[in-house]
Amino acid sequence: MRKIIYFVTASLDGYIARPDGAIDWLTQAEGNEDFGFSEFLNSIDTVIQGRTTYEQVLTFGPYPYAEKQNYVFSRKLLQCQHAEIVRQPVTDFVRWIRKQPGKDIWLVGGGQLAASFLHAGVIDELKVFIQPIILGQGLPLVSYVGRDTRLKLKNSSTFQQGLVQIDYDILQ
Template sequence: MPRIQYFVAASLDGFIATAKDDLTWLLEFDGFEGGKESYESFMDGVGCIVMGGGTFTWLMEHEPGNWPYSGTPCYIFTHHEFTAPPGADVTFVRGPVDEFIPDFMADAGSKNVWVVGGGNLAAQFAAAGRLDDIILSVIPVVLGDGKRLLPVEGPTPPLELTASRTLGRGIVELRYSFGSPERSGP
């Protein structure tokens, strides 16, 4: 069964972006040893992508004319009116995340669903009991404030560390599971 995974990078103090959605601090680490291989291995297992409107807007502003997820169905949670990039398999949706889980799972097939971002969207999956894994690259930078990794209302159940490894430039990749692979939701 497909798993819903939050594959993300965050600063040492738990932020995925500055308060103004600046990722310059993260982009300084492009090309670190093991990063490309980790991403490609992860993407081999992705059959459907889900992201928030802020992440979509950032991509459109910073990657004009380049849709990085060609060939993979993508859902964008937004309250704004957007146009899909040419040739992209993009569906714009509104509402609770659990309302669309059957669509995500159907599109993922035998692969997984990637919650690209942001943290607020991933927190909605966690609150609905539908986030299975967090795959976190901890970047050795302290931001002080910004957009939180997973802004949940209260503590999560204990997560299980399923893997960890050190990558280049002091980056540590941690894989946590919210539950067993057999978990099917709430």
């Protein structure tokens, strides 16, 4: 079965962006280390994003996930250049997409969409890179889920630049 993986970078205090959505602090790690990102990208063929995340990704230059199947959850967008718009409930969409052939699925974000997926109990794995920074405020890793979500540590890694990667299986 295709796994849905919420792969995200957060500050030490659990924020994925500043209050205004800025992610300038993400590029503060020095060096050219890949941190396993290329390997992760090769393991997936589908990208799921919320509208705000999608619109922010469009500001980065050429669309970075053009070689993947892309879906954007949105009630506001009328069309997307690089993705299909999803308006159906998370559980219905996930039931459908898991039946499609393919590799694993990357839930890019944001925190509200991740909370919807967690609430529905459809995220299989959580991969969090912790940046060595405390923002003090911002957009949380996950918005209110409405229930506890138990995790099982799968792996952890540290990097010379101070980043820590923590991988969890989601216990349903």
